[in-house]
Structures are given as structure tokens and as C-alpha cells.
Amino acid sequence: MDGGYYAIKGFEYQIDKTLSEVLFSSNDESVIGIEQIQDVNNGDYVIQVKYKEAAKLTPSAIRKPIIQLINEFILDKSRNYILYCYFFDTNGYTENVSIDLLETILGKEKDKFDGTVKNSFLSKFNLCFSETFQNQFQSVLRKLQELNFCNSKDEAIYFYSVLVDYLRKKVVNNPPDQVSSRQVTKNELLNYLNKGRKVTFLSSYKEYRGEQEYFKFLKSRFKKPIKNQNTIIFFGDLVESDSCNLQSLVHQIVKNHYHRATHDVKPLIFIIPDEKIIEVKSYLIKENCLLNDGYETILFNQKYFESPPIINKKMSGGKLTSSLSKTSFEARIISNLTLDKITELNLNVSWIFIDSEKHKLLCDSTYQTINNLNTEQLLKLF
Known part of the structure; x- marks a missing residue:
């Protein structure tokens, strides 16, 4: 060795x-x-x-x-x-x-x-x-x-x-002269665990239990996006499998989200790596998946990007139901670069970070982080 x-x-x-x-x-x-x-x-x-x-x-x-x-x-x-x-x-x-x-x-x-x-x-x-x-x-x-x-x-x-990652970051992210940042108490760790608003999946669990057990445990704790709440799915540098690339993963997540959706369904918000954004948008357009990108390739309009979709309810027996019939768009999608230009979000959102660092706009929002899964595994998760 x-x-x-x-x-x-x-x-x-x-x-x-x-x-x-x-x-x-x-x-x-x-x-x-x-x-x-x-x-x-x-x-x-x-x-x-x-x-x-x-x-x-x-x-x-x-x-x-x-x-x-x-x-x-x-x-x-x-x-x-x-x-x-x-x-x-x-x-x-x-x-x-x-x-x-x-x-x-x-x-x-x-x-x-x-x-x-x-x-x-x-x-x-x-x-x-x-x-x-x-x-x-x-x-x-x-x-x-x-x-x-x-x-x-x-x-x-x-x-x-979770705690090992927390302590490791205290060492790695803070120089030795920043004494106050390299300190911890038992109460601090217990409060960190007990907040109940963070779900973080880390490779150290997989290393100990093995890949299958890691995925099984992750699936039991992962909270899928709630259909009537805004969720940002932030993709970092994830691994694409041969059977499922990033664009097909995004498309399938959208389809799953709208399966048997009611009229109050909220479009998912996808943040895509800059080098992949054109491929993903092109694929969604080809698959007739309506999207809202706030005109980011022309002049990004945050107000339009955050505006709600126009929806129609289904009719049954001559009466309106709570089911969704049509929507003006099914997903909001922008590049990481465009998100970095936004100083404040006007949407109440939860976040899912996939192989990425947490974003500055996170603030006090709830979030989950997922690392070390490829696109095929992520599809099974969603």
C-alpha cells in the first residue's frame, strides 16, 4: 500500500x-x-x-x-x-x-x-x-x-x-487559524441530526453496507417531489449510464410527476449543467414536453420563469373535476449559469441536490442531497 x-x-x-x-x-x-x-x-x-x-x-x-x-x-x-x-x-x-x-x-x-x-x-x-x-x-x-x-x-x-462528513468539512473548509470554526459540541451534533429537515446520502454508508444496501436504505428515506409543491432538482457532475442519459432521465421524471396529476400540480424546476442544457432542452422539445426557460437564451426574464402555468381541468359528466387536463408547461428548466444570476427566488421551494454543492439561494429551504448514483439508479429512485 x-x-x-x-x-x-x-x-x-x-x-x-x-x-x-x-x-x-x-x-x-x-x-x-x-x-x-x-x-x-x-x-x-x-x-x-x-x-x-x-x-x-x-x-x-x-x-x-x-x-x-x-x-x-x-x-x-x-x-x-x-x-x-x-x-x-x-x-x-x-x-x-x-x-x-x-x-x-x-x-x-x-x-x-x-x-x-x-x-x-x-x-x-x-x-x-x-x-x-x-x-x-x-x-x-x-x-x-x-x-x-x-x-x-x-x-x-x-x-x-452524516456526522463524519460534518466534522470532515470543519477541518477541510476552515484553515487552522480559524479556531472558532474548528470547534464542535455534543449539542451541536445532536441538533444537526435532530433538525429533521435535511436528508443527506453519503458514500461512507455505501462503503460500509455495500451498493445494494445503500440504494435500498436511500430509497426508504428519499422523499420524492410533492406534486403540489415547488421542487428544484439541481444536477451536478453526475454519471450517465449507457441505458439512461441525462435528457431521458429528466423527461421520465417529468412524466412520473404528471402521472395522474391533479390541477394543482406544480412544474418541477431543473437546473442543468451549462454544457448539457441544449441537449436536454432539445430532447424535451422533441418529446413534446412543454417547458419554461424564461427565455434564457435571448434575455432571461425571471418574472416569466416564475409565473404559474395556465391549466385546464378535466371534465366528467359535464362537470369540472380536480384532475389536470392541459397545462401550458410541464417543467421549468435553466442552466446553472442562469441560476447564478438570480439574486432572490420568489418561489417557495424545496431542493434536491444531485452530485452538486448546495447553492447560495438555498437559505432556509428544506433540501436533500444525493451523491454517487448514476442516471439509471436515479430513475429508479424517482
Whole structure:
């Protein structure tokens, strides 16, 4: 295996450890920092996390992180300092570090610190050889299953994938100097899960359960567009299968939406990648699917784009029914570029993001995100 594999897995292990520390915290408001002073910290402790799947334990392998912890201890003697590490030949217990063992670990660096500092440091230091990657993961799942809104192990795996993504973005999207953005509390995570207005489907669930189980679980939680509410379907860089390209997917979603529709049906709104917009529109026109694009290729008119369709109700026995007979258009469709020019939507909408980042117009609207499904799988979902 190359170094990239171990670096990525080590990062995932650190995120898992952070999640574990937050969930097992007895104080719901305790602020835990991620990759700030060290890998994980709060007001009481500092943790260095080292994952060495392919390495054996040697003094030199833990020398550098222990020196870093000693230097942090010199600056702040009030906290406990922990080296939380995994080596394939040593795991699952806490080592009692004596002054002789510490000096062996420090090697030629031992004379950089006087005896008083080293002894004081040891009174605040723990060397923990962690569980295996899988055991730590299972421990987090068990904790998630204790939540009163978690009803199964599958839901725990789903919540795990959501929280791991949430923590990962705190690290990736915020430079180390933005301390306040790299902090989290237990309450913050629980509120994030408990809002009930977001449904996010992530690849980490698929990696653990497999593609079929991922799709089955996704289908059980996915909320199809409600026919009498406005929904924006935002397509990003998705994978097109041989049997279903983007244009045929859009057309079939529209057909499904209008199947047995009543007169109050709202046209779906599709946001299409710029390079695909002409192909999709051309296909819909060829299939006699009426669309409203706000004249975006001439001069985009947002007022016209947002205007409701003209509809006719079906007649039965000489009386009007609630069923739809005709409509002036069945879909609103514009490119990503055109959407970016809109500063404010005048429609109350929910969003479905497919292999795309959330848009600036989202605001407080409800949304779902779906990643890593091809067009054929998406068609089965809708």
C-alpha cells in the first residue's frame, strides 16, 4: 500500500476519534477543538492521534508526538495530555509510562527537558493504545443507537456518515487559524441530526453496507417531489449510464410527476449543467414536453420563469373535476449559469441536490442531497 492510503485512513481514524470524544462527553456544551493545538482538544485535555496500521511500535515511532505534547504541557500545565495511537502489534490498553521509559522514547532528545518537567509531564500524561479501526467504529455506532431518534443500526450508520462528513468539512473548509470554526459540541451534533429537515446520502454508508444496501436504505428515506409543491432538482457532475442519459432521465421524471396529476400540480424546476442544457432542452422539445426557460437564451426574464402555468381541468359528466387536463408547461428548466444570476427566488421551494454543492439561494429551504448514483439508479429512485 502507498503512503496516501495510510494518510487518508489516519485522517478518517482521527475524525472517528473526534466523533467518539464528542458523543461520549458528559457535558453537552463542552467545546472540543479539531486539529488546533493538537488533533483533538478541549479545556481539560489535549489528544494526539496517530494511526500506524502497517507499523510496529518502537520508541522512535512515538517520539515526535510526545515531544509535541511536552512542549504543549510546558505552556499549559492545567490540562491532561494523551497520545492515542494504533500500531498493528500493540493495541487495546493504556501503558504506564515511567521516567525510564520516557527517556528511552525521547532518546537523544531527553536532555532538552529537565527532570522536573519530565516528572510533572508524566503526572498529566497517558499513553493509550487504541482499539482497532473497526472496534472504534462499532463503539461509535452503539453510542448513536442510544439516541432517542435512532431506530436501527442502519440509521446509526446513516447518522454516522452524516456526522463524519460534518466534522470532515470543519477541518477541510476552515484553515487552522480559524479556531472558532474548528470547534464542535455534543449539542451541536445532536441538533444537526435532530433538525429533521435535511436528508443527506453519503458514500461512507455505501462503503460500509455495500451498493445494494445503500440504494435500498436511500430509497426508504428519499422523499420524492410533492406534486403540489415547488421542487428544484439541481444536477451536478453526475454519471450517465449507457441505458439512461441525462435528457431521458429528466423527461421520465417529468412524466412520473404528471402521472395522474391533479390541477394543482406544480412544474418541477431543473437546473442543468451549462454544457448539457441544449441537449436536454432539445430532447424535451422533441418529446413534446412543454417547458419554461424564461427565455434564457435571448434575455432571461425571471418574472416569466416564475409565473404559474395556465391549466385546464378535466371534465366528467359535464362537470369540472380536480384532475389536470392541459397545462401550458410541464417543467421549468435553466442552466446553472442562469441560476447564478438570480439574486432572490420568489418561489417557495424545496431542493434536491444531485452530485452538486448546495447553492447560495438555498437559505432556509428544506433540501436533500444525493451523491454517487448514476442516471439509471436515479430513475429508479424517482
